[in-house]
Amino acid sequence: MRSPLPDYLTEVLDACTDGSGTLADYIPELANVDPDRFALSLVTAEGTTYSAGDDNHVFTIQSISKPFVYGLALEKRGFEAVLGKIDVEPSGEAFNEISLERDSGRPLNPMINAGALTAHALVADADSPGTAIEEIRALLSALAGRELDIDEKVAASEMQTTYRNVAIANLLRGYEIFCDDPDEVVAGYVRQCSVDVTTTDLAMMAGTLASGGIQPRTGVQIFSRPVVRQVLSVMATCGMYDAAGDWLSTIGIPAKSGVSGGLIGVLPGQLGIAAYSPRLDEHGTSVQGVAAFERLSRDMNLHLMDAPMVAHSALRRRQVYGEGSDAVTLLELEGDIQFTNTEQIVHAVVDEPVTTPHVAIDLTLVRTVLPVGRRMLLELMRRLHVDGIDVVLIDPDGDLPDPDAGNGYRPRVVRCLEEPRESR
Incomplete structure (x- = not known):
């Protein structure tokens, strides 16, 4: 066509x-x-x-x-x-x-x-x-x-x-x-x-x-x-x-x-x-x-x-995989990560808390992470970690380089969800 x-x-x-x-x-x-x-x-x-x-x-x-x-x-x-x-x-x-x-x-x-x-x-x-x-x-x-x-x-x-x-x-x-x-x-x-x-x-x-x-x-x-x-x-x-x-x-x-x-x-x-x-x-x-x-x-x-008065959500998909101690909540993001749509991600996690032992934040479909989006995502990961949840960052293109979430915590970074736990 x-x-x-x-x-x-x-x-x-x-x-x-x-x-x-x-x-x-x-x-x-x-x-x-x-x-x-x-x-x-x-x-x-x-x-x-x-x-x-x-x-x-x-x-x-x-x-x-x-x-x-x-x-x-x-x-x-x-x-x-x-x-x-x-x-x-x-x-x-x-x-x-x-x-x-x-x-x-x-x-x-x-x-x-x-x-x-x-x-x-x-x-x-x-x-x-x-x-x-x-x-x-x-x-x-x-x-x-x-x-x-x-x-x-x-x-x-x-x-x-x-x-x-x-x-x-x-x-x-x-x-x-x-x-x-x-x-x-x-x-x-x-x-x-x-x-x-x-x-x-x-x-x-x-x-x-x-x-x-x-x-x-x-x-x-x-x-x-x-x-x-x-x-x-x-x-x-x-x-x-x-x-x-x-x-x-x-x-x-x-x-x-x-x-x-x-x-x-x-x-x-x-x-x-x-x-x-x-x-x-x-x-x-x-x-x-x-x-x-x-x-x-x-x-x-x-x-x-x-321009639309409300930005489209950057949270493309939320899905749970596996059971028990292996269960993972996947948060698949997309587009440009700026203030408004990152706030929507945070609100979604606050409104419906993660109940699995692991959470994977997938940036594969993300085009750009603006500075404010970076700060908010890292703080989200830090707070999930404080709550005892293992955080994995799927970042094949390096959209969130040097993910220092503060207080010495850095989430585990992999290129895809299937990579072994020791991958960095």
């Missing part, structure tokens, strides 16, 4: 076709693109890809690079250093507005050009600032899962008209937000925006954020969870510039647009979405891309506030 999702995406493209909007003609190379291109791609957190339309068409990433470079700056410099240079407040202004704090000169957020120029400068090493662009290109390639190139023609074209960015960079240098040469920062930033991508590449990048910083295809941890949380928070509040409030209330997906016509969205734990159509609205965002996101949000209940 063939998946119905590609057919559905094609239906969305057909329904959202719209000839309104204009090309980004202030960049000569972008004024020459085919205005009728339209593509839509989805990548699940597990790495499955669905696409429709011109999904193999190559275009430049432009401002969609901003959240990823911001994440790189956070990883390299740390939260305190980056937040000391770039605030996280929505500006309510256009992407190229000169939005700086009155006294400090700090950009209001990393999604406007002032903040993006600062993030680019933060990525650069003090002794070799020109190497930042190669590090950024390598990052974007790792996120996409393939090598990406810089479109030098677009970069050269953009440099011809980037006077406003040069002015912003000089102001930032004047406030000592960065100490690099403003012209070098602008040149590097323009090349950052000129990396070539497809919608499939962008959906894979967004999917990496959706899966907590792990690239869905390669399994490489590119961003830490705290960095992903910060990046997605800023995308939700600032990613769509002066339309951010309307976008969040009506579509409800953390997103970022680019003036080449690209648009990405991220549903944490679910999927990454990318659209491409080069005709832009008054905010510099793809007209057809916005329409496609509106349709997806409505049809697929993707609005952040449409």
Whole structure:
């Protein structure tokens, strides 16, 4: 059987076709693109890809690079250093507005050009600032899962008209937000925006954020969870510039647009979405891309506030095996182990106490154990042990490494329930 999702995406493209909007003609190379291109791609957190339309068409990433470079700056410099240079407040202004704090000169957020120029400068090493662009290109390639190139023609074209960015960079240098040469920062930033991508590449990048910083295809941890949380928070509040409030209330997906016509969205734990159509609205965002996101949000209940009010239980199955002194209660867990569903596991054990001499907690079907889930599971095991119950942890993938439950107690760890008691 063939998946119905590609057919559905094609239906969305057909329904959202719209000839309104204009090309980004202030960049000569972008004024020459085919205005009728339209593509839509989805990548699940597990790495499955669905696409429709011109999904193999190559275009430049432009401002969609901003959240990823911001994440790189956070990883390299740390939260305190980056937040000391770039605030996280929505500006309510256009992407190229000169939005700086009155006294400090700090950009209001990393999604406007002032903040993006600062993030680019933060990525650069003090002794070799020109190497930042190669590090950024390598990052974007790792996120996409393939090598990406810089479109030098677009970069050269953009440099011809980037006077406003040069002015912003000089102001930032004047406030000592960065100490690099403003012209070098602008040149590097323009090349950052000129990396070539497809919608499939962008959906894979967004999917990496959706899966907590792990690239869905390669399994490489590119961003830490705290960095992903910060990046997605800023995308939700600032990613769509002066339309951010309307976008969040009506579509409800953390997103970022680019003036080449690209648009990405991220549903944490679910999927990454990318659209491409080069005709832009008054905010510099793809007209057809916005329409496609509106349709997806409505049809697929993707609005952040449409999330289930009660998390699904992580306790997939509870079953007793054996009799007498060999009896074992199996608690089979699944999914992401976070606070709400771990509380449900604890509540189930409290409400219906374990009466067998042994209990086996099976993590085979668990995808991720978040820190709060780890603490609660270990405390559950410790209390079962205090009650005189032998605890076995079935953990074939090492989802709960170094299971120190406190007071010197560690549950016995096996790869499957049939392993002998001496297995560690």
